Amino acid sequence: MKSCLLILLVAVAAAAAERLWPEYNYHEVEGIPRFEAIKQFEEGTDFDGGRIWGGQSVNAGAQPHLGGLVITLTDGRTSICGSSLLSNTRSVTAAHCWRSLNTQGQINQARHFTIVWASNRLMSGGTRVTTNQVIMHPQYHMTLLHNDVAVIRHNHVNYNNQIHSINLATGSNSYAGTWAVAAGFGRTNDFTGSPNPDKRQANLLVITNAVCDMTFQPGIVIGSTLCVGTTHGSSICSGDSGGPLAIGSGNTRILIGITSFGTQWCTRGHPAGFARVTSFASWIQGQMKTTLLGPVVVMKSCLLILLVVVAAAAAERLWPEYNYHEAIGIPRFEAIKRFEEGTDFDGGRIWGGQAVGAGAQPHLGGLIITLTNNRQATCGSSLISNTRSVTAAHCWRSRNAQGVVSQGRTLTLVWASNRLMSGGTRMATTNVVMHPQYDMTRLHNDVAVIRHNHVNFNNNINRIALATGSNSYAGTWAVAAGFGRTNDNWSSPNPDKRQANLLVITNAVCDDTFQTGVVISSTLCVSTTHGSSTCPGDSGGPLAIGSGNNRILIGITSFGTQWCTRGHPAGFARVTSFASWIQGQM
Secondary structure, three states, X not given: OOOXXXXXXXXXXXXXXXXXXXXXXXXXXXXXXXXXXXXXXXXXXXXXXXXXXXOEEOOOOOOOOEEEEEEEEOOOOEEEEEEEEEEOOEEEEOHHHOEEEOOOOOEEEEEEEEEEEOOOOOOOOOEEEEXXXXXXXXXXXXXXXXXXXXXXXXXXXXXXXXEOOOEEOOOOOOOOXXXXXXXXXXXXXOOOOOOOXXXXXXXXXXXXXXXXXXXXXXXXXXXXXXXXXXXXXXXOOOOOOOOEEEEOOHHHOEEEEEEEEOOXXXXXXXOEEEEEHHHHHHHHHHHOOOOOOOOOOOOOOOHHHHHHHHHHOOOOOEOXXXXXXXXXXXXXXXXXXXXXXXXXXXXXXXXXXXXXXXXOOOOEXXXXXXXXXXXXXXXXXXXXXXXXXXXXXXXXXXXOOOOOEEEEEEEEEEXXXXXXXXXXXXXXXXXEEEOOOOOOOOOOOOOEEEEOOOOOOOOOOXXXXXXXXXXXXXXXXXXXXXXXXXOOOOOXXXXXXXXXXXXEEOHHHHHOOEOOOOOOXXXXXXXXXXXXXXXXXXXXXXXXXXXXXXXXXXXXXXXOOOOOOOOOOEEEEEXXXXXHHHHHOO
């Protein structure tokens, strides 16, 4: 029999003999893998999975208060959550969707939310609004997930048959014994990588806090927690966080819970926890009366203003992204390989540039790097003679934040192809000479010469001349080319090589962005506030001026920040500083 609430509660309690911690390291454990899995599905990869376990798929207009959240973190990664629309300009979600703590005590902080209504796809369609105005509850506790509530302020969204607000629950009803509906974009099983093509909903039975408390560690379940039983074949899962638990139907729906926590297993009968809306209704309503801030307008029509913008954007000095292979090269290789083997991605490398044919930038050689641990990474290079190319030293050897070195074993150079994994003229070598003063941390002297077998010049393959002399090139437009990404999504590949026009800036302006000592005289920097930039994966590739056989290599792509679309300058090895050493290796 299963009609008696008492029997249900006993079953839930019995399953919880070992008290559990909630899964609170949200973004790293749940949100980021969920985003990646969903994105792969929506772009064509043949996954089979879902979100809410045991529930049913619903159409784009079902649960019209549900807004999917695509979350861009400050480290450039992307995560997902859910939210509930409360008014034309306010939504509510879980605070841990905006800020969460991992098991090492490090904070994952969001930079902005993109809210998606009236779509059963998170990455496309529907009505979409981006905002960075999020107010977390002042007593939010990142470890215990107490007061796990945040209000999102966003631009006005119009109501229609598929988008509508939901009412807040008020009063003292505990709702124990009430059936409610949860909705979201999470998974349907215990495998984080399984996506789902559409949003889902599930009917869940509210249980008492006393029964819920038997499952979790002492102090997790408090008066402002609302719990549901999950022994009826449905539950919330990773990715549902921040989404609604509601009763009623149509315009009389009432929001009684905000999805907050469960255990790491969503199919094993453990209760799931929500922020109890009746406990937070007054605070939430208080945040709905404040005024939405206006947009910031930035002029960028002349070089002087451009330089001021670049410097002002860098009030917090940054480290370059120097953990190349683990943070950049390996994920780039894997993403490109997936694309070229048939996955229907849409993305690129150089941000804001244009795709070019196989014979464009005939000096550009793609690099496939096989590391000593047998993983593979990607970079770029420039052909400077029939038997020599130049790249960044960090493409051959780099170090991560823990001091562990990633070392190249072999390089495969690829010319005259816009595909790295196939086509073109291909040549493997192990003969790489790094600059003797190469600094793996600050990326000083980030230059290496590649010695390879003779490659014939033709219309699609040709060398580039080295810049010499004392020209700083500040104020000069130059062309960067490479096989990197075009956005801040680490796993987005590109079907072809790209090029972009970039403006060289002074080292003094560049130095305002990066930590002291990163930018030195042998560094050359470009501005990225004109809608283009180098990105991870472009490393080692060329920055050139001129055209045809008169092209001159002025920079070797060396470093940027981990975000290539945020207007931070990008750094290159200044070729005039290394021309003599490079020529000595030829």
